[in-house]
């Protein structure tokens with residue numbers, strides 16, 4: 001599977017990172033799909049059949065703007081067509097000048113910015129000049145070079161400021177699109193950055209801990225209560241790799257949204273391993289046959305209306321709203337959806353539920369910002385096999401503290417622990433290594449433990 | 456560790472049998488791995504436990520010693536294993552391990568290369584993530600450590616997923632037979648920059664690498680070397696803060712007029728009294744006093760695409 005999926009295909013889901021994270025867009029590739037970059041509308045057709053990790057740049061042709069792959073020579077790291085612009089430069093240089101002055105001092109840098117005066121006259125190229133260059137077919141990089149050549153102050157800048165200047169111009173005149181594989185890591189990071197409320201503020205390190213602490217492994221049956229858009233369900237399914245089952249359970253008759261599952265490129269086999277069940281069905285004793293039939297009807301109806309996982313999924317369904325930055329594709333997508341995301345989230349059959357009741361689930365993960373944690377755990381823990389681990393996420397500490405206390409009193413579990421993950425990123429540059437200026441102050445809390453035999 | 460035996464998955468109906476690996480749980484900070492053997496006993500500060508009395512009991516069961524004390528018998532997981540394994544080297548713990556697996560994008564079927572093997576703490580989790588169809592090739596130049604690690608993987612049931620090889624990776628690099636085949640490479644070596652060119656060679660395009668180093672100087676050099684072959688180079692530090700939870704009774708404070716004081720002035724004037732009842736009981740959490748302050752820096756990068 002790993003092998004065949006290094007290259008994109010028609011109907012495949014991708015994460016597009018525009019200008020080093022300025023915009024993050026999930027899209028499903030099709031010849032008709034279009035993406036607006038800056039003020040240009042580009043077809044996503046050139047992205048089909050390309051390797052994940054490829055960087056594209058907007059180029060202009062007489063027929064209009066198009067996305068063209070940037071060639072990178074793998075061994076010397078130089079971009080062949082793009083020698084001047086360094087894609088690797090992570091834009092971690094702070095925007096305030098004070099930092100640069102400090103940086104300048106620690107480094108071997110003879111220039112400083114004491115003579116720089118920002119009076120908007122430094123650039124002699126006008127907007128019309130640039131337009132004229134474009135009309136004559138100038139590439140984005142050529143425009144950047146012209147801007148630099150015509151900048152009165154560029155030579156006086158420190159090399160860090162020069163790099164920053166180049167990057168700023170590159171973003172404007174030669175925007176880059178990096179095509180990423182959508183997996184738990186990239187999906188969680190993209191949502192956390194652009195739309196954290198949709199995933200209950202679950203940070204990527206926290207997600208990674210939930211999967212470990214619950215011992216999600218192939219051939220296991222994982223019970224989840226996922227009110228974070230399907231992120232947990234998708235991440236668990238990815239780890240199961242087409243073995244075992246993930247049971248996405250819900251209170252009442254309406255399943256919780258799992259839109260995010262569609263963004264993963266899960267194979268049909270993996271999707272078949274995602275099942276749904278109302279919690280009441282999992283908790284009930286043997287049901288009468290008629291009742292089951294009724295349940296089925298209700299649920300099927302709900303699945304049809306509330307949840308498009310099983311319906312045709314195309315580009316526009318991946319978007320949530322235009323202001324959050326994730327997939328602004330909807331408006332521009334034309335034509336009917338030809339490609340369907342594989343079906344995930346069928347209702348669990350009675351035989352399956354009976355087998356779970358008899359054998360118990362091998363792990364439990366809960367992420368329900370809206371439900372009372374203790375009540376949920378009290379109900380669901382008996383569904384676990386003995387010695388099965390569980391991990392419960394909450395963005396607040398208190399519900400987990402209460403739940404932990406009650407589990408201790410009821411002697412339902414051991415190895416109980418509340419952990420709060422802490423994640424700090426570093427800028428590593430010659431003589432300028434330090435923690436990044438910005439960090440996420442909270443990735444939420446996890447209550448983990450192991451169910452014990454109570455009988 | 457269960458993963459490669461679908462029949463041995465945890466189940467309400469599965470019980471402990473002779474030869475099983477169990478984790479004997481005394482307290483969260485006191486556990487021990489024991490292989491059940493019919494005629495053996497476990498002796499600890501709680502007394503003597505006969506293995507024969509464990510056989511046929513479900514996992515998660517509470518068993519009693521001759522003195523009437525008890526322990527729990529748990530099914531092994533990579534998380535528990537990391538807490539009980541023999542430390543032959545420094546090891547990675549859960550926070551770093553989890554982040555590494557997620558950030559290296561290891562999924563079932565992945566081919567992963569690791570050096571050094573050390574005590575196999577990380578390897579165990581790598582194997583779980585790549586199972587059932589993937590494989591971990593782990594390299595250490597220390598003969599004895601490699602042998603002990605092999606024994607451990609046998610014991611934890613992971614030997615079909617992990618191959619341990621003795622080799623000096625900083626000196627010789629990884630074997631050519633893996634060129635362009637690895638989905639992910641993990642380095643926990645004293646001079647990782649010496650192994651980075653070889654790691655780049657092993658990786659397929661867009662494959663991921665991670666280097667774990669305790670010192671920032673190591674990170675600095677590694678990042679310089681990574682620039683040549685990799686993109687998306689990022690360095691992180693990940694830690695965990697744990698909390699303790701107590702139920703505490705708090706005296707409720709009543710003002711002299713029977714209502715809660717609303718102004719601080721009243722407090723200093725002593726114009727309200729502590730009521731002896733009712734006291735309010737509530738569950739409270741606070742960070743545990745001791746915590747691990749540093750493990751190492753994790754530097755990730757992605758093999759450049761042509």
Ligand SMILES: C[S@@+](CC[C@H](N)C(=O)[O-])C[C@H]1O[C@@H](n2cnc3c(N)ncnc32)[C@H](O)[C@@H]1O
Pocket residue numbers: 544545546547570571572573574575576577578594595596597600622623624625626643644645
């Ligand atoms: C800190 S330990 C790794 C611990 C491991 N990550 C774990 O979680 O258990 C580092 C290991 O690297 C090995 N090592 C050091 N230099 C090496 C080299 N040049 N080639 C191969 N292994 C080496 C050491 O023998 C040691 O076992």
